[in-house]
Amino acid sequence: MSSANGIDSILRRHANAGRESLIPILQEVQERQGYLSREAVVEIGRHLGLPASKIYGVATFYNQFRFQPRGRHHFMVCRGTACHVKGSGKALEMLTRMLKLKPGQTSRDGMFSLEVVACMGACGLAPVVNLNGEFHAKVTPRRLAAIIAECRRMEEAEHVQA
Amino acid sequence: MMSDVVRIEVDGREVEARPGETILEVLRREAVHVPTLCHLEGLPPSGACRMCIVELEGAPTLVPSCSYPVVAGMKIRSRSPKVLAARRMIVELLLSSHPDDCLYCGRSGRCDLQALARDLGVRQRRSQPRGTRRERDVSSPSIVRDPDKCVLCGKCVRVCEEVQGVAAIDFVGRGARTEVGCAFESGLNVSSCVNCGQCILACPTGALTERSYVDEVLEALADPDKVVVVQHAPAVSVTLAEEFGLPPGQDVDGRMVAALRRVGFDRVFDTSFTADLTIMEEGSELAHRIRTGGVLPMLTSCSPGWIKFVEQFYPDFIPNVSTCKSPQQMMGAIVKRFWALREQVRPQDVVSVSIMPCTAKKFECGREEMGCDHVPDVDYVLTTRELGELLRMHGLDLWRLEPEAADTPFGERTSAGKLFGASGGVMEAAVRTAHWMLTGRELEELEIGPLRGLAGCKELHARIDGLEIGAAVVSGLGNARRLLDQVRGGRKDLHFIEVMTCPGGCVAGGGQPIGTDPATVAARMKALYTIDRDAPVRVSHRNASVKRLYDEFLGEPLGEISHRLLHTHYHRRDVLK
Numbered sequence: 148m149s150s151a152n153g154i155d156s157i158l159r160r161h162a163n164a165g166r167e168s169l170i171p172i173l174q175e176v177q178e179r180q181g182y183l184s185r186e187a188v189v190e191i192g193r194h195l196g197l198p199a200s201k202i203y204g205v206a207t208f209y210n211q212f213r214f215q216p217r218g219r220h221h222f223m224v225c226r227g228t229a230c231h232v233k234g235s236g237k238a239l240e241m242l243t244r245m246l247k248l249k250p251g252q253t254s255r256d257g258m259f260s261l262e263v264v265a266c267m268g269a270c271g272l273a274p275v276v277n278l279n280g281e282f283h284a285k286v287t288p289r290r291l292a293a294i295i296a297e298c299r300r301m302e303e304a305e306h307v308q309a
Numbered sequence: 310m311m312s313d314v315v316r317i318e319v320d321g322r323e324v325e326a327r328p329g330e331t332i333l334e335v336l337r338r339e340a341v342h343v344p345t346l347c348h349l350e351g352l353p354p355s356g357a358c359r360m361c362i363v364e365l366e367g368a369p370t371l372v373p374s375c376s377y378p379v380v381a382g383m384k385i386r387s388r389s390p391k392v393l394a395a396r397r398m399i400v401e402l403l404l405s406s407h408p409d410d411c412l413y414c415g416r417s418g419r420c421d422l423q424a425l426a427r428d429l430g431v432r433q434r435r436s437q438p439r440g441t442r443r444e445r446d447v448s449s450p451s452i453v454r455d456p457d458k459c460v461l462c463g464k465c466v467r468v469c470e471e472v473q474g475v476a477a478i479d480f481v482g483r484g485a486r487t488e489v490g491c492a493f494e495s496g497l498n499v500s501s502c503v504n505c506g507q508c509i510l511a512c513p514t515g516a517l518t519e520r521s522y523v524d525e526v527l528e529a530l531a532d533p534d535k536v537v538v539v540q541h542a543p544a545v546s547v548t549l550a551e552e553f554g555l556p557p558g559q560d561v562d563g564r565m566v567a568a569l570r571r572v573g574f575d576r577v578f579d580t581s582f583t584a585d586l587t588i589m590e591e592g593s594e595l596a597h598r599i600r601t602g603g604v605l606p607m608l609t610s611c612s613p614g615w616i617k618f619v620e621q622f623y624p625d626f627i628p629n630v631s632t633c634k635s636p637q638q639m640m641g642a643i644v645k646r647f648w649a650l651r652e653q654v655r656p657q658d659v660v661s662v663s664i665m666p667c668t669a670k671k672f673e674c675g676r677e678e679m680g681c682d683h684v685p686d687v688d689y690v691l692t693t694r695e696l697g698e699l700l701r702m703h704g705l706d707l708w709r710l711e712p713e714a715a716d717t718p719f720g721e722r723t724s725a726g727k728l729f730g731a732s733g734g735v736m737e738a739a740v741r742t743a744h745w746m747l748t749g750r751e752l753e754e755l756e757i758g759p760l761r762g763l764a765g766c767k768e769l770h771a772r773i774d775g776l777e778i779g780a781a782v783v784s785g786l787g788n789a790r791r792l793l794d795q796v797r798g799g800r801k802d803l804h805f806i807e808v809m810t811c812p813g814g815c816v817a818g819g820g821q822p823i824g825t826d827p828a829t830v831a832a833r834m835k836a837l838y839t840i841d842r843d844a845p846v847r848v849s850h851r852n853a854s855v856k857r858l859y860d861e862f863l864g865e866p867l868g869e870i871s872h873r874l875l876h877t878h879y880h881r882r883d884v885l886k
């Protein structure tokens with residue numbers, strides 16, 4: 148398991164590291180794996196001599212870490228000032244309700260995940276939602292509903308083919 | 310020495326202080342009341358709550374007394390209008406996100422937050438709490454966590470990590486959403502929590518409480534088809550009085566027995582009886598290990614928090630752990646497998662309840678190993694606090710009841726069994742009996758000073774009949790950790806180690822009355838030592854009922870029946886840690 152999940156090399160680079168290396172290690176692991184798995188947290192804990200609860204506590208203090216792999220359809224909602232003013236709060240509320248997910252979560256079937264991010268640098272398009280790397284500008288509840296419906300249609304189509 | 314004393318002024322009065330002390334330490338010594346929420350005696354200050362602020366002349370702001378060192382000549386005002394107003398403000402802020410739940414809260418009447426609100430004159434709500442309630446964690450058989458009642462003082466987190474060396478919980482999240490929780494917000498049941506309940510004792514509010522089984526017990530008592538048997542642990546009779554507002558250190562054994570009968574229990578047995586039995590079994594096991602070159606040092610197995618701790622953190626020491634079940638589980642087993650048959654009741658018609666100083670016992674009785682044919686040895690565990698509740702519910706006033714004796718045959722105990730309630734007690738009882746087993750003579754001086762008292766680590770090196778015996782006693786799992794690391798590191802002089810999960814032993818168990826400070830624990834211990842001093846029979850091997858149990862049923866220590874009913878094995882446990 149340890150070599151397969153590929154964090155060995157990261158930990159090796161931080162040999163003899165202390166607590167101060169926790170954040171950089173978490174960042175590197177998330178970059179490699181897309182999220183912080185339980186196994187990764189436990190292994191990092193063993194490496195640094197820190198309990199899992201402590202690492203999780205530190206990691207949840209920062210917005211940047213997620214603890215579930217991304218879904219096949221990964222929504223990022225911008226909470227930058229421009230988007231906020233233009234109603235990104237509404238968009239987030241809408242997505243939370245429709246996907247039945249809180250920010251940072253992934254649906255059980257792995258279809259959807261939701262994340263809140265700081266400004267994505269697309270303020271002209273506010274409020275903006277990013278789906279798997281693609282920007283959707285000036286989203287409205289109706290647009291979001293359509294986007295989600297489209298995701299579901301795609302999944303079904305793949306299902307039929309498979 | 311005199312030159313080491315500085316003078317400071319407190320509320321216009323001159324008092325002496327030692328350099329390096331905190332203001333709080335001086336004020337407490339001078340009997341000046343200073344409220345605190347996050348302060349933990351014996352641990353470094355965290356400065357999280359600011360409840361302990363005082364006015365310091367010349368300082369621009371109020372200073373937290375728990376972390377502020379004394380300086381010669383400083384002038385302090387501990388309860389000026391400014392101080393009182395600031396403290397009240399802090400409480401009002403805490404209450405602004407706190408539910409108005411006192412009427413329904415298990416901690417009401419013993420809650421620091423409630424007392425502060427009352428004492429500081431908070432008489433109205435400043436703002437409404439958020440409408441949505443956070444989910445309680447009810448996953449654990451021992452501990453319930455209600456984040457809505459948490460004031461984020463951090464005491465539970467520090468006790469769990471710094472005293473118990475477990476670190477099952479920490480602050481999770483940030484800002485208004487911060488709460489205390491386990492890694493990955495998992496339930497306590499799948500975390501590394503060992504169910505010790507020390508966090509409950511530390512918590513100033515009702516955010517952490519025991520999982521109550523009072524309703525289940527009431528239901529069993531009301532069921533005409535059930536025979537309900539109760540046992541009470543050695544440490545309960547010397548703490549129960551505190552539940553009724555009496556000072557610590559009173560033994561109410563006989564009155565408690567009378568009260569339990571009034572509540573409706575069909576038989577009242579004493580866990581100290583099976584503590585004596587444990588000494589016979591565990592003593593024989595130790596002798597066997599020494600004689601046959603078995604795994605040493607042997608580690609005691611009566612404390613279920615410690616057992617889970619070993620399974621999780623030190624699985625390499627599982628072969629060292631005594632195979633004896635704990636006294637609670639031994640009682641459960643002989644009640645259902647021997648007494649029930651003799652009374653001609655089916656084991657499944659017996660409801661076995663135990664009154665324990667411990668929250669981990671609730672976990673222990675549900676362990677798979679602790680039963681026979683899917684019938685658990687013990688059905689429900691109530692803490693001392695829950696017993697207090699049960700008795701109050703029945704309107705029973707301990708002081709108006711005449712003391713009664715426990716039932717035969719498992720109500721008879723020696724004071725050696727009773728000593729199990731204090732850290733060092735198992736060892737003391739074991740040494741008394743080991744001496745007799747090895748030499749055929751009683752120990753001349755039964756009281757073994759080095760094994761007594763509050764210290765977290767105690768050791769005894771003795772020569773019994775030419776045999777050099779090394780014994781260690783630790784309480785508090787942080788201390789256990791340090792000792793096990795020494796043994797891992799090659800320490801070889803120890804044969805027998807007693808480990809109690811809670812610092813001080815069961816008298817300071819996580820199920821004991823709230824208000825477990827060192828002075829209280831010392832008073833409770835002293836009550837046990839007094840019982841021992843005055844007892845007619847002070848060694849486990851002279852418990853006549855234990856002898857009869859061997860003659861009529863068990864055969865001999867470590868015999869076939871003992872093996873089946875009184876012993877078990879533990880396994881490595883994988884948890885998020």
Ligand code: SF4
Binds near residue numbers: 410514
């Ligand atoms: S925790 Fe204290 S203040 Fe809060 S509801 Fe319970 S008793 Fe009242």
Ligand code: SF4
Binds near residue numbers: 501
């Ligand atoms: S019960 Fe003990 S181990 Fe569990 S969280 Fe509380 S202090 Fe930690």
Ligand code: SF4
Binds near residue numbers: 458464489508516
């Ligand atoms: S649960 Fe209790 S002890 Fe822990 S932080 Fe909250 S109020 Fe403090």
Ligand code: FES
Binds near residue numbers: 345347359374
């Ligand atoms: S008791 Fe001093 S800051 Fe909490």
